[in-house]
Amino acid sequence: MPGAHAAIAGIGQTRFARDLGRPERTLALEAIRAALDDAGIEPAEVDGLVRFNLESTSEVEIARNLGVPNLRFFGEIGYGGGAACATVGHAAMAIATGRARVVVAWRARNRGSGGRPWAGTGARVGGDAQWSVPFGLVRPVDQIALLARRHMHEHGTTARQLGAVAVACRAHAARNPNAVMRAPITLEDHAASRLIADPLRKLDCCLETDGALAVVVTSVERARDARHPPALVLAAAQGTGPEHVVMTAYHHPRMLETPSTFAARDLFAAADVSPGDVDVAQLYDAFTPLVLLSLEEYGLCPRGESGPFAASGALAWPDGALPCNTSGGGLSEAYVHGMNLVVEGVRQIRGTSTSQVSDARVCLVTSGAGVPTSALLLGAS
């Protein structure tokens, strides 16, 4: 490893539920306060904040609630589910360059009680959406289904293989008391769930959740003095690839090379780590096909072989070759734009997951595929 310059010293979250009945700003503050308490760092020491640009709460509103005397670093990342790992990446850069000493990244979202964003589609759609929405390609699940169908065509991937992703995530959620959906499911349950965007079924889709999570990023040295072992940020990367259109990136000749392919190259190049060194992974799972794409694009299995890899039981704790989404992920723990995947990655490095991989030294965390994306390699010190 060329040397990590930053680490995650604290993690925090709210309860997760379909409807928490509380404002997003309150959830954000509760999660951030919990993360700082977890790190043993006073809120007044926070001097940087990184947010999703979709956050409803501004940095200054967070700062004045925390009693932060001055924010010397702040920024935001776009593109929804592509942002989670990048918020940590930007925080780590601020630490590494000396721009800030304690940076918090968070996501708070009432996606369960707040309604479906696509349901608010207007009478006229401009920008990139004019090429898809007028034809009825409206929901994220429809947009991703076009990638899934093509993957099935090119590689023989089956609906049952997608089901193996959902079943593994649910089994992990069953062990996680904070997960929203904990009743185990079978491949037959998956196959019997109703079609939403054929070939994708209800159990291929993530939950609709209210909740918030936060992480505290600081120097490796400072993190070593915190209450828990640090999760080193071994590498962070972002990527778009060529000819990108957000969520409808259908215009590049190699359509199944999503932005993840490009983030993956930079991610592993930045750390002295290869895909074979990854002990456990948290792969962005708004929909099951995105997990298969991440497996291939981050080199965790050969191109085109993610379906059989998942069906082999590889993703399932404790015996799988590569346990994935060990908290239950967006499919079964909570869907909070993948911030829960980052927090679970930290737990794996600390050794405190409810589906703990023994001696987990390296955890890969990925953010959304099909959008400008990001990824992290977290490591034990």
Added chain:
Amino acid sequence: MSAPPGRADRPLPLPDSDTAPFWEGCARGELLLQHCAGCEAPRHPPRPMCPRCRSLDSKWSPATGRGAVYSFVICHPPVLPAFAADAPYAVVLIELEDGPGLRLVGGLAGCAPEALRIGLLVEVGFEPAGEGVWLPQWRPRNGPTEAAKP
């Protein structure tokens, strides 16, 4: 021109200076593609600059109107209310014969969703969507499929 019954509430494109020629072509029954005025390279979605030679000059030329289904989805409820009457309905991604990566999302006609398959050869037609907007709609090149709805 008024929209067909049940389609009045569907979202319509909001053209801008880069995209208006495409939609004006559709209203005339022509499928147009933006090309670089310098190096002739076609591109989609339309944009001000040629990503190959960086020219800001572009022109619009008729596309072949022919292609093949590259992928597709069958959308089941819950969908936008304006599409609910047609659910489950198909949306297709068409790869045009005009060049690799030149792909358009579109509707489907003359082919039952269950007869859809990747590779199906299609040609373009146009469907009135209301307010003078016509949308490209793709149909099998060899006539309606056997399973097609009347």
